[in-house]
Amino acid sequence: MTTVNPPPHAFSRRPPRIAIVGGGPGGLFTAWTIEEEAALPVAITIFEATDRLGGKACTPQFSTAAVWYEAGAAELYDYEAVGDDPLRELVRGLGLPTVPLTGSAVHVAGHRIACLDDLEHFHGKDARDRLVAFDTWARSAMTPQEFFESGSDHATAACPTSRFDTALDSIRSPEARGYVETMIHSDLATEPVATTTAYGLQNYLMMDPAYMRLYRIAGGNEQLVTAITTRLAAEVRRTSTVTAICGEDDGRFTVTWRSGDRTDQELFDIVIVALPVAALPGITFRDDHLAAAMQRHLAHHDHPAHYLRVSLLLDGPAPPVPGEDDYLMVDAFGGACLYVESGRDPVARHGVLGWLLGGEAAATMAGLSDDAITAAAIDALPPPLDGCRGRILEARVHRWIGAVSAVPGGWQPLPVAARHRPSPAHANLFVVGDYLYDSTLNGALDSAAYVAGWVTSSLTCAAHDSPPRTRTDSPV
């Protein structure tokens, strides 16, 4: 075993060097928060394997027309109805305008159900009563405050880890169950049989404004990472793939990275790995103890869930969606979400429809060609958007396979500190990721804020020659 905590004064004579591996939202949020909170100068280097920062916050343009679309994360969560919302505050602080997202209609079994009256009309009063009973149970199982605190140690300890499909079994009406499953499937990104009741309930209760609301950033969610990147003092190395990390005897880490044909090594005081869980095996940890710890971390968190985005550019404005909805839930592809991304833009010359497929359907369809996926997506357009089938100018497909984490039944989350520091013996190697929370941009910020708080606290303590405070619980 190589390392230990660094000497308390280790950083006192020069700015500590921090390597952040990964230029996605988690890495950028971490760099931003450290720079905001550090009481001392720090030298941060961000390694990004591709030439683009932002990861799942991805808002490219079509080639046929200069119209943007969301290729990754479609929405952000607003928790301000319940408590402090760091992401909302960050977005506000960066001066980014936001747009609320609402949706009420679920197209299931050939019927469009937008409210309880519709459910009763098509499937009878029993279906309505069964849904209301499930809803009542779900609220009692997870209050808005518990929902808000999900991910923290005390909240995860209280969450039911039984399989979510067993909870759905309590809905005795198949129609009501189909309504619920269709409504949440794309957010779940996995199947009810493969996740916990707590995770399933989170994805059901998020539809209730008392728990949270949805919004997006006007002009595209990627603006969030762009706004952060332009304000960062950190050195950003694009197309630089970190291949190995090795703990040294003095507590520092040697980071080996490759850019094109060139391979190089550098020493860093602190390393923060901010990669999707599926990318972690790409790094070699050249230290038996550290390698074993990372292997345990990976084994605990590697429960891949999948997304697939299909974006369709129309030859003119999209037809108005009744109810002023921004998205519809459709039972095609096992339950998918269809965003009318141009819906709130009164002067849009081109409509954009964005499919979000999740779970097994996304994994299966990812193996098909773009043309085949596009054809299936166009074919599945529900009313009132089915009239758009002949109006598609361009289609784009983005595969996010294994990009998020499912939470399998029986799975017990680790304490927050253990989630973020896989090897206690390597005190200055941290892990950041949305998969450590709820696989959302909000979760990525929670994770980044936790590690940034830990790092800045350690740096401050080191500068004052006092031992760093041991963190045992999440401050976020």
Place this chain on the structure above:
Amino acid sequence: MNPDTRDPAGAGDEMSSAAVPAGLPAAAAIHRRVLASGVALDLLVVPTDRGAGSSDASMTDMTGLLRDWVSATAGAALAVVVPLYDCLVAWAPGRAAIVGPPEHLASLETAIIAFAAQDASLRDAERRGTAILDAIDADVAASTEPESWSREQQRGLTSRYHEAVTIGCRLSLLSSAIHAPPIHPPTLVTQLGERLRDRTRLVERHELATERAALAERVSEASRQRALELSVARQQIGLEWVIVVLLVVQTALLVVDMLASRGAT
């Protein structure tokens, strides 16, 4: 009783003089509903077949027609059109139109009447609050100038103070309905109620009206207090002069009495 079908506005029926606009289905009819506040609402009910989504051509054509009809009495600026699945609702103060399949019409009517009652109460509070604030300049000026203070002004100020308190109470009673959180899973009644509240900015208007009523109450109370103080002060000054005069008279009488007794000795 199902809360969704309860008539929260205590509305009653009356004959309407408005005519069904041309171009609507033959089954369309107008009912006049008189809300508990006494405000009348002409309600145009247009039954349609289920499945005629609000983006259909017939619904799209109807949108302009209904907007024009509801705007006829209140002006186009106040008209709101809310498209829902299979349904369409147009509203302006005094008039509303609901379009939808027969099984939804009762729910739509319940929601629109409840909303119309809230809006009418709020609109009344806004109007009365504005009237008080319009008089505030004169009240403040009068309350600081005792020479120009008249009994009529004093009565007016007192009545405006009472009015401000009354408006505050009315707004307070309204707040539970206006600030009700969105319901999930939604019903048609709650969906339409929430959409109408959002579109007419009922929450913001209620907050503004509450602030204005509180301001009117504070200012009119302060003016009234100031006026009372000045009035009391004026009375005190008069009383003091009376006392002075009495003391002078008493002193004069004493002097006369002393002189008389001295002459006698």
